[in-house]
Every structure is written in C-alpha cells, then in structure tokens.
Amino acid sequence: MAKEPKGVRLDNITKIYQDPKTKKDFAAVDNITLDIKPGSFVTLLGPSGCGKTTTLRMIAGFESPDTGDIYLGEEAINALTPHKRDTAMVFQSYALLPHYNVFDNIAYGLKIRKMSKEDIYKRVMDMVDLVELTGLEERQTNQLSGGQQQRVALARALVMEPGVLLFDEPLSNLDAKLRVTMRTEIRKIQQKLGITAIYVTHDQSEAMSLSDQIILMNKGKIAQIGTPQEIYFSPKNEFVADFIGEVNFLPGKLQKIENNKALVATYGTTIEAESFENLQPGDDCKVVLRPESVELHDEGRIPCEVILSTFMGSYQYYQVMVGDTMVKITEYNAKSRKIYKVGAKASITFDNSNLHVL
Numbered sequence: 357m358a359k360e361p362k363g364v365r366l367d368n369i370t371k372i373y374q375d376p377k378t379k380k381d382f383a384a385v386d387n388i389t390l391d392i393k394p395g396s397f398v399t400l401l402g403p404s405g406c407g408k409t410t411t412l413r414m415i416a417g418f419e420s421p422d423t424g425d426i427y428l429g430e431e432a433i434n435a436l437t438p439h440k441r442d443t444a445m446v447f448q449s450y451a452l453l454p455h456y457n458v459f460d461n462i463a464y465g466l467k468i469r470k471m472s473k474e475d476i477y478k479r480v481m482d483m484v485d486l487v488e489l490t491g492l493e494e495r496q497t498n499q500l501s502g503g504q505q506q507r508v509a510l511a512r513a514l515v516m517e518p519g520v521l522l523f524d525e526p527l528s529n530l531d532a533k534l535r536v537t538m539r540t541e542i543r544k545i546q547q548k549l550g551i552t553a554i555y556v557t558h559d560q561s562e563a564m565s566l567s568d569q570i571i572l573m574n575k576g577k578i579a580q581i582g583t584p585q586e587i588y589f590s591p592k593n594e595f596v597a598d599f600i601g602e603v604n605f606l607p608g609k610l611q612k613i614e615n616n617k618a619l620v621a622t623y624g625t626t627i628e629a630e631s632f633e634n635l636q637p638g639d640d641c642k643v644v645l646r647p648e649s650v651e652l653h654d655e656g657r658i659p660c661e662v663i664l665s666t667f668m669g670s671y672q673y674y675q676v677m678v679g680d681t682m683v684k685i686t687e688y689n690a691k692s693r694k695i696y697k698v699g700a701k702a703s704i705t706f707d708n709s710n711l712h713v714l
C-alpha cells in the first residue's frame with residue numbers, strides 16, 4: 357500500500373435514535389471511547405442490535421454522532437462527508453454496479469477522481485491480481501458467483517488506497533465454507549498491505565480468526581476490548597464469557613483476599629484469582645471453565661453422570677451432571693480414546709490454571 361495506514365479514535369461517542377414503536381429516544385451507541393491502532397485488524401462484535409453497525413457507519417460518515425468526536429489519524433472528521441473521509445467500505449450487499457464489468461466496477465472510484473487511464477489500468481489490474489480475479493475483468497458482475505462478487509467489492513474498496521478499510525458483515529451472504537475461505541483471504545490481504553481494518557460481525561469465530569483486537573459490544577456499550585485470547589480466556593463478565601465460545605459457569609465462593617489475589621473455592625479445590633472486582637470474602641461467584649479444559653475419567657475426585665454424548669467427528673461433545681450443575685465437555689477424538697455413553701458414571705478433571713473467576 358502506497359499510503360500509511362491510519363488509526364481511528366472515538367471519543368465519548370453517542371448516537372440517539374427514536375424507537376419507532378414507543379417513540380422514545382434511546383442510545384444505540386452509548387458514550388463509547390476507543391482507540392484503533394494503525395495497521396491493526398479490529399472487529400466490532402456483538403449480538404443483533406448492540407450498535408456495531410451504527411458505530412461503523414459513524415466512522416464512515418453515513419451517520420453522525422449526537423455527542424463526541426471521531427478522529428482519523430490526527431484529524432477530527434465529524435464534519436466531513438463520507439467521500440471526503442479517507443475510508444472505504446465493503447458492504448454486505450456488495451453494492452456493485454450490475455451492468456458494469458469487473459474492471460469498470462473496480463475502476464469506478466478512480467475515474468471519479470479523474471486519474472489518468474494508464475494509472476487506473478495499472479491500479480485496477482494490481483487489485484484484480486490481488487483478489488485473484490484474473491481473467492474475469494470483462495465479466496459483468498451479475499454473472500459472477502457470490503464469492504467473486506465479494507472479491508470485486510473488496511478490490512473496489514482497496515483500489516482507493518484508503519487509510520482505513522471498513523467492512524459491514526461482508527461475508528454473511530456466502531455459504532459457510534466460502535465464508536471461512538474468504539475470511540482467511542481478507543486477513544492475508546490486510547496483513548500483506550498493512551492496512552487498518554474495522555470489521556463488523558456477529559459471528560464470534562469470524563471475529564476470533566480475523567482480529568488483532570475484538571471490541572465486544574452489548575446494548576450500545578463496550579463490554580470488553582482485547583485480543584481474541586484475552587476475551588476468550590479472561591472474560592470480564594458473564595456476558596463476555598457466554599458470548600464467546602461455549603462456557604461452563606461453576607459455582608464458587610470467595611474465601612479470602614491475600615496479596616491482591618482472591619482465593620476462590622470451587623468443587624473442593626481452591627484457586628487464585630487476580631480479577632475479582634466487587635467481590636468480598638464470603639461472596640458467591642462464578643468460575644469460568646471452557647469445555648475443552650475438562651476431561652472425563654473413570655475415577656477421580658469430582659464424580660459425574662453423563663447425560664449426553666454426541667460424536668462430532670473431530671471431537672466428542674458431552675454434557676454431564678456434577679451434583680446439580682450441568683457441565684459441557686469437548687474431548688478431541690483420537691481413535692483410541694474412550695467414549696463414555698449416556699448414563700455412565702465417571703468423573704471430571706481440570707487443571708486449576710484453566711479456571712477464571714468472575
């Protein structure tokens with residue numbers, strides 16, 4: 357990429373909408389502040405209606421915030437119209453010109469900028485090559501597959517060499533397998549060009565596989581910002597733990613606080629927790645245990661009964677009862693591994709270092 361990638365900063369951004377039913381105002385985006393580093397791939401993730409698209413559209417300039425400032429690099433951009441901003445957006449619907457061919461779709465923005473024919477040709481052909489559409493330049497876009505159309509949409513955004521590339525759920529119209537292929541390609545291209553990318557999705561596996569940082573939103577607010585690993589292994593609260601991946605919540609009790617660490621008892625074991633905001637000794641709490649961190653054995657300290665045992669190919673999915681608590685377990689299947697059947701009496705084990713206290 358010829359140009360330097362830009363960072364994006366949102367300072368106390370709020371967007372108020374009126375609920376069409378109740379006619380009451382509500383904050384679709386509620387006073388969020390965040391800082392996106394130049395060259396990073398960041399996803400806005402969260403359930404439907406949490407405000408991620410509105411946030412993206414405010415960065416693009418299709419919506420304006422009611423309060424707060426948006427910066428692209430060092431420049432405050434609130435007052436700029438979308439095409440004056442150094443951003444380009446890849447839409448879910450592709451938004452291609454149906455009666456134009458691939459070349460002209462990709463060239464469109466450059467023609468408006470009145471770039472010379474030779475420069476346009478070179479830049480478009482470089483993009484055609486990058487998104488692997490070579491040979492299809494003359495094809496009309498309504499005669500392309502969904503995946504090919506999405507590549508054209510990506511090339512059309514990239515050819516503008518934006519400081520920041522924005523994606524609004526770009527893969528949701530593709531089938532599951534193609535989605536996985538395309539997301540890998542998007543990530544590779546982003547890394548190759550070193551461009552800043554902000555990507556909206558409600559698909560947590562998409563967010564985890566693509567991102568340097570995930571911004572997880574809930575009801576207009578930021579629930580947590582972190583690397584995929586931080587969000588997965590050290591969720592800040594129950595919403596985050598539950599939204600990302602499968603999770604077990606074990607009942608725990610905070611026993612005492614020593615040297616800024618909390619000692620938490622769960623299932624006859626005591627673990628140390630570093631984050632225990634708002635918890636006092638004697639309080640009940642929840643202990644997060646991911647299903648892949650649990651193993652089933654014939655005998656052990658924590659007895660259980662298997663109530664569901666499902667073969668999933670690469671792994672076996674179990675649900676077991678430990679007293680009154682249902683625990684989900686995924687065990688990767690080696691051919692020789694013992695598979696427990698429904699009704700089997702067994703026991704669970706886990707490494708304390710895999711526990712995380714909320």
Ligand code: ATP
Nearest residue numbers: 373374375384403404405406407408409410411558
């Ligand atoms: P999804 O994944 O379903 O697209 P989202 O997280 O992107 O969800 P937004 O599209 O940002 O959510 O919408 C946030 C909230 O604002 C929702 O409750 C939505 O109904 C509401 N909303 C969005 N646009 C408008 C509008 N123009 N007028 C009124 N309410 C709106």
